Structure formats: C-alpha cells, structure tokens
Amino acid sequence: DTGVxxxxxxxxxxxxxxxxxxxxxxxxxxxxxxxxxxLGQGPEFLTYFQNEAxxxxxxxxxxxxxxxxxxxxxxxxxxxxxxxGDSAMYLCASSLPGGPGxxxxxxxxxxxxxxx
Amino acid sequence: GxxxxxxxxxxxxxxxxxxxxxxxxxTTLSNIQWYKQRPGGHPVFLIQLVKSGEVKKQKRLTFQFGxxxxxxxxxxxxxxxxDVGTYFCAGTNDYKLSFGAGTTVTVRA
Numbered sequence: 001d002t003g004v005x006x007x008x009x010x011x012x013x014x015x016x017x018x019x020x021x022x023x024x025x026x027x028x029x030x031x032x033x034x035x036x037x038x039l040g041q042g043p044e045f046l047t048y049f050q051n052e053a054x055x056x057x058x059x060x061x062x063x064x065x066x067x068x069x070x071x072x073x074x075x076x077x078x079x080x081x082x083x084x085g086d087s088a089m090y091l092c093a094s095s096l097p098g099g100p101g102x103x104x105x106x107x108x109x110x111x112x113x114x115x116x
Numbered sequence: 117g118x119x120x121x122x123x124x125x126x127x128x129x130x131x132x133x134x135x136x137x138x139x140x141x142x143t144t145l146s147n148i149q150w151y152k153q154r155p156g157g158h159p160v161f162l163i164q165l166v167k168s169g170e171v172k173k174q175k176r177l178t179f180q181f182g183x184x185x186x187x188x189x190x191x192x193x194x195x196x197x198x199d200v201g202t203y204f205c206a207g208t209n210d211y212k213l214s215f216g217a218g219t220t221v222t223v224r225a
Binding site for chain 1: 120122147149151157158159160161164204206208211212213214215216217218
C-alpha cells in the first residue's frame with residue numbers, strides 16, 4: 001500500500017469552471033476525510049465518510065461543493081462554478097475504523113487548486 | 117463550535133536551543149494530536165495524547181496534555197535543522213479533528 005493518493009496534484013482553472021479531485025485512501029481505512037488548507041492556516045474540516053456514508057459536512061461548505069464515496073473506497077470532491085476564494089490545498093485523509101488509531105489521520109499529498 | 121488556538125504563530129530558534137509551543141482549546145477534548153508539516157509537504161502524525169496530565173516523549177520532543185484536557189504543549193530540546201516545519205495540534209471529539217493554525221518553526225544554524 002502506498003498510502004493516501006490524490007489526483008491531480010495541481011489544478012489551475014478559470015473562475016466559473018467545475019473541478020473534481022480524487023482520493024484513494026489506504027485500503028483498510030474505512031474513514032475518509034476532506035480538509036482544505038490555505039496559506040498560514042491549519043487544515044479546515046470539510047466532510048467525513050465512514051464507508052460510503054457521508055456522515056458530516058461542514059456548515060462552511062457551500063452548495064457548490066459535493067463529495068462522494070460511492071463504493072466505500074475512493075472518494076471524489078467536486079467544486080462547481082469555482083471562485084477565486086476556492087484557491088487552496090485540498091487534503092484527503094483516511095483512518096482506521098476503530099481502536100487507538102481510529103482518529104489518527106494519514107494525509108495524502110494534497111491537490112492544489114488555483115482559480116484564476 | 118470547538119476552537120483550537122496555538123501560540124506562538126512563528127518561532128525562530130537558534131540551532132541547539134530549546135523552545136515550547138502551546139495549544140489551547142475552548143472546550144474539553146477527548147484527546148489531542150500533534151502533526152508536523154514540512155515546507156511543501158502535508159501534515160504527518162506525530163503523537164496522540166488521551167489521558168489528563170499525560171506526558172509522552174519522542175527523542176527530543178516532549179508532549180504534554182493538560183489536567184483539564186483543554187491545553188497541550190510541545191517542547192523541543194536542542195533544536196536541529198530537521199525540526200523546521202509547522203507543528204499543528206488538533207483536538208478531537210468523536211471522529212472530527214479541529215486543527216489549530218500551527219506554529220511555524222525556522223532554525224538559524
């Protein structure tokens with residue numbers, strides 16, 4: 001297992017376009033998270049899946065953001081009608097389903113979005 | 117909602133010196149975690165503290181969880197250039213981690 005994989009690593013788009021990011025978690029991790037990080041800030045929680053169920057979505061997340069994890073494995077995060085304020089690093093993380101490591105996050109390298 | 121604050125925001129350290137970074141939560145935490153993010157990298161888990169008053173050491177790093185489980189500290193002794201990066205604390209309640217803004221550490225050789 002190569003850890004958490006994210007694709008693409010970089011995305012430059014024009015305002016108003018849609019973008020989609022993919023995350024492949026560690027195979028035995030059934031919890032998957034999306035976070036957003038801007039310069040000088042810590043990761044900000046966006047949403048959380050346990051298997052295929054999306055259990056929480058941040059109130060800060062507008063309706064332009066949607067995430068899926070259709071088969072409980074990989075996940076996608078789509079941003080519609082991108083705005084310049086969406087420019088950030090989008091981090092995916094996964095964790096074990098239980099035990100001491102249940103809340104310990106393994107992050108991917110991130111997908112950096114630049115909206116022009 | 118839960119807020120986690122970290123101080124200082126920046127720490128400029130002479131190689132060989134010690135320093136401490138602090139983390140404070142507005143609410144009582146189930147546990148607290150520390151992550152390190154190297155420049156251009158992603159956060160990497162360092163440690164998790166669960167018990168009130170818990171102290172854990174990793175080589176030159178000492179982590180402490182407050183008695184009230186609302187604050188934590190990271191102390192680094194004999195700072196090395198490999199310690200460069202941003203250190204985040206993250207408070208957990210149930211499954212969600214709330215990260216502080218981090219302490220960015222630079223080292224003068």
